[in-house]
Amino acid sequence: MPEKTKTDNLEKSTKRRRHKREQSVRATISNVIMCGPITVWSVLFILVPVGFLVFMSFMTKGPLGRIVYKFTLDNYKEMTKPVYFSVVSESLVIAFWTTLITVLMGYPMGVAMAKMKKKTSGLVTIALMLPLWVSGLVILYSFVIMLNTSGTINSFLLRIGLLSKPLQLLYNRFAVIIGMVYMFLPFAVLPMYSSIEKLDPALIEASKDLGAKPVTTFFRVQLPLTSPGIFAAVILTFIPCIGYYMVSDMLGGGQSMLVGNLIFRQFTISRNWPFGAALSVVLAVIILVMVKIYTKLGGSLDDLAA
Amino acid sequence: MALPIVQMVNVEKWYGNNHVVKNCNLSIEAGEFLTLLGPSGCGKTTTLRMISGFELPSSGVVKFMNENVEKKEPYERDVNTVFQNYALFPNMNVAQNIGYGLKVKKVPKEEIARRVDDMLKLVQLEGFEKRRINQMSGGQKQRVAIARALINQPKVLLLDEPLGALDMKLRKQMQIELKRLQRKLGITFVYVTHDQEEALTMSDRIAVMSEGVIDQIGTPKEIYLHPKTRFVAGFIGESNLYDGIVREIEGDEMVIGTEVGVFPALKKQLTGGTVKVNDPVTVCIRPEKMKAGITEPEGFYFHAVMKEKIFVGNLTKMIAVMNNGNEIRINRIDEKDLPEPGQEFFLSWDTEDAVVIPSRSPIALDTADSIEAAAAAEQPEET
Ligand SMILES: Nc1ncnc2c1ncn2[C@@H]1O[C@H](COP(=O)(O)OP(=O)(O)OP(=O)(O)O)[C@@H](O)[C@H]1O
């Protein structure tokens, strides 16, 4: 029996070798050249850092933020502490409201854009993207200026006498959600616009022709058929919302701690890189699972990229 | 006469500066199969959409049973449409597509199920209930679209080139099925096509459209045998068309001078109006009415030379050239006693096979000149 497997293996390996030799050298070279840059790029900038992140998440925290290269599961166990539950739930609540508001605002915008001429909708797309080219920091500072107790909105409302004492608009959940919505709206509008635009207008007409009123037509035909775009919008808002720490840092005033802030803090103030790495890994896994669900439900990854 | 089920009165449609439908007057009788026939872009779809309510006329009225429906939305009108590319809902299966019209009207589930079953039987798609739309062939999708439109039991069914996407054979088969279905259900069909053969096969009446104008409405026979305009004569079937002028009128007969020569015609074969001497006309003679004789016929004739003979299965198509260079088309079912290519022969036709159509606009001067020249060159030879 062992004899036989040995000869089998031998045969296989000689076959493989022969096959290798048969492959023309030129083809191999051209393959390497063609795949080379992208391979090098992905290994260097994706595989290595992610691998290192995962590796780090199993290491031990040393004194003074140093890393001790000793395997441990403590970082993951740490996460099950109730303290972190509140962080997660706060993140989820903010992400939920942000997503809901963004989609509800974005869908009508997508509908409006789909009705425009190609040229106009192109201009609107550029206008939508414009804020993304400005540093997020600048945008968030302008929100601070606007929402401050002595800010634009409050002083206006005080001046016209609608208020007797300034409202606390900044440094709470409300401010964070406003900031988040502003940041993610463009990402949500575009995929919804693209799926609304792709919808065959004859289907809407067919529905009306068969006796469906506009509202019925919307819920039975338009909404189901544009759901991939809505899905993409949800994914593109919800996921980055959990990890985006800048908004809650600046507009939340440390009141609402999100997962993103927690991770950020591990790498900066707390200097606990292994725990930060573990948190990142878990977040990444959650996101991957969500994307997986999205594709399972029939969403296409191209829509996310659009 | 019974009240027309749909009526269009002086309907005009403009898209910006584009005058798409011009003074359309159309009465559609209950239970008839009416076809809107015309080349691409002539305004057929637009006319249909004004009936279904997706477009409003720029002026004029659309009436259903004598009631102005201007204020009625498409979902309130008692018509249903079979769309050109079916427009089936991809998010629903076959049964859900068919039942959609009832579902949105909140008809009880059991009744929907029963009527969907009836419809599936009607269009011979039993067993396909649960199929997804993208798993159906073109012909099957077509049937689903028809079933979906018919389940509401509309008084009028509008069909916009419903067979356009099907191959020839399936098309012919569906034409017959559709016609049978229409007879069986007694529903009024308004059918749009640019295929004249399809129109002739299926319709009770045909409305021929050209550049937004309905040139003629009539039974397939009327349209074919007595085209009222040059366009209709050229668009429906094959024809030999000659522009000319009326030279003499005497009793029941006229003498027409055309580019191919001078010949007699009958007053009863005059379509689309009256004429006086010197009025411009077009003469239409169908290729199958042309006679190509080897021996000298009685009555008038012209000399012509056979140029080409093309066998197309059920008939032989020929092209002959007259002495003055005009090409003549001749069709024959049998090949007996026909001149061979290159052979000279006697071209003639029965006087009553020449349809005379008054021209709307005076013929161009150079045509008139060439008619004079032709008339001088070749007089018909009488025996
Ligand atoms: N929504 C619209 N806006 C502007 N012009 C239009 C519109 N719809 C149609 N037209 C124009 O009106 C004319 C008639 O169009 P219509 O669709 O009625 O033609 P059709 O006879 O159905 O042609 P086809 O056989 O190609 O379908 C065309 O010149 C077309 O360009």
Ligand SMILES: [Mg+2]
């Ligand atoms: Mg059309």
